[in-house]
Amino acid sequence: MTSVQTLPITSEYDIITARQAARELARQIGFNTVDQVRIATAVSELTRNVVLYAGSGKVDIEAVAEEERQGIVITVSDRGPGIADIELALRDGYSTSNGLGAGLSGAKRLMDTFDIESRAGRGTTIRIGKWKHWK
Amino acid sequence: MNNRVPILKVDNFWLVTIEETLHDQSVIEFKEDLLHNITRDAGAGLVIDISALEVVDSFVTRVLMEISRLAGLLGLPFVLTGINPAVAITLTEMGLDLQGMATALNLQKGLDMLKGRARGEPK
Numbered sequence: 655m656t657s658v659q660t661l662p663i664t665s666e667y668d669i670i671t672a673r674q675a676a677r678e679l680a681r682q683i684g685f686n687t688v689d690q691v692r693i694a695t696a697v698s699e700l701t702r703n704v705v706l707y708a709g710s711g712k713v714d715i716e717a718v719a720e721e722e723r724q725g726i727v728i729t730v731s732d733r734g735p736g737i738a739d740i741e742l743a744l745r746d747g748y749s750t751s752n753g754l755g756a757g758l759s760g761a762k763r764l765m766d767t768f769d770i771e772s773r774a775g776r777g778t779t780i781r782i783g784k785w786k787h788w789k
Numbered sequence: 790m791n792n793r794v795p796i797l798k799v800d801n802f803w804l805v806t807i808e809e810t811l812h813d814q815s816v817i818e819f820k821e822d823l824l825h826n827i828t829r830d831a832g833a834g835l836v837i838d839i840s841a842l843e844v845v846d847s848f849v850t851r852v853l854m855e856i857s858r859l860a861g862l863l864g865l866p867f868v869l870t871g872i873n874p875a876v877a878i879t880l881t882e883m884g885l886d887l888q889g890m891a892t893a894l895n896l897q898k899g900l901d902m903l904k905g906r907a908r909g910e911p912k
Contacts, residue, residue, distance in 0.1 A: 666813040673844055674810075691844060691875035692882070698846040702813075746884055754854075756847040760883030 657717065663701050663732075664710045672713045673697040680726055683717050685786055693726060693784055696761035700730040700780055703758070706751055708734020708777065718783070725766075725785040733777035740770055794819040796826055802903060803827060803835040803865075806896065807842060820852050824859055831865045834903035838896045840871025850885050857890050866906050867891065868899035 659679070661672050677694040685693065697713065704711040711732030718725050737743045744762065749755035762768040767783040794811070796819075797804045803826065811819065827835060837856070839845065853869060860867035868891045872880075880887070893899035 670810055670812055677843070688875040688878050691879050694844045695846050695879050695883070698844055698848075702846070702848060754847045754851050754885065756850075756883050756885050760847060760885065763882050763884070764879060 659715045661713050661715070662710070663704045663713055663730075666702075666705055669698055669701045669705060672701045672715075676713075676715050676726070676728055679715055679717055680784075683724055683726055683786060685726070685784070689784060689786075692764040693728070696764045696782055697728055697730070699757040699761040700728075700782070703778075704730060704732045704734070708732035711777075723785050725783055727767075727781060727783040729779060729781045731777065731779040736774040736776055736778055737770075737772040738774060740772060744770075793822065796823055798826075798830075798832060801833040802900060803832050804838075804896065804900070805836065806838045806840075809841060810843065813848060816849060816852050820856060823856060827860065827863060827865055831863050833907045834866040834868070834900075835860055836868050836870055836893075836896055836899040836903065838871040838899070839869065839876075840873060840895065842876065843873075845872070845876045845880060847883065847885060850880065850887070853890070854888060857888070866903050868893050868902050870894065870896050870899035 659675060661675060662668060663672060673694040676697040677690045680690045680693045701713055711730065714729040716727045718727050742748055744759050746759050747755040761782060765782040765784050769781045772778040794805060794807055805823065857867055869887065870893045872892060893902050
């Protein structure tokens, strides 16, 4: 089960499309409702950052299966200005856009894995993942 | 796809039910429409029901906080209703608390709360 769904992010409408697609895939994988909402919310935060800071980018949504576990991996990437200080950007309450400063740190808390790669002037790629928990 | 959120006034109470997923611009238009209404004619209270929202992210939370703050400045009692359990869990985990906002299970309970307050009953 490896199919990647790639969606462009060019406007705020795409935030909704992306989070609904992620939620739908999470549902198909068998995540419970709370996890579906966690995943959709994390996607909402990360794709909004793309619209806000980079203008455009893309999101890849992928179901992953290992021997004994299933999960979802979502990669949000842009070629925007990059994040100058990742540690600072991940701090609660820190925002350069007059927001609540809960987007990045919140998305990180909602997921099991969170990897961020960013270079000034080159862009940002954030990969988040969640595993379906054992019943 | 420009959906305006209906803002109703019934028995001097402002009632808003957000029926569907809103994109950011619609959220901002809703906030402005609402603020325009309540600053012209405060009424006895405001209930916003969000039970139809499947996702409440930090952007929507911020707008709700702004509405709450302005209602507070106007002395307009405000109750937020219909936060579904998955949304509540998600907001808490993200570290977003709805800072002292009054909440109720559904629109009816929110309205009852405001009516009780308008009659001077304790909460």
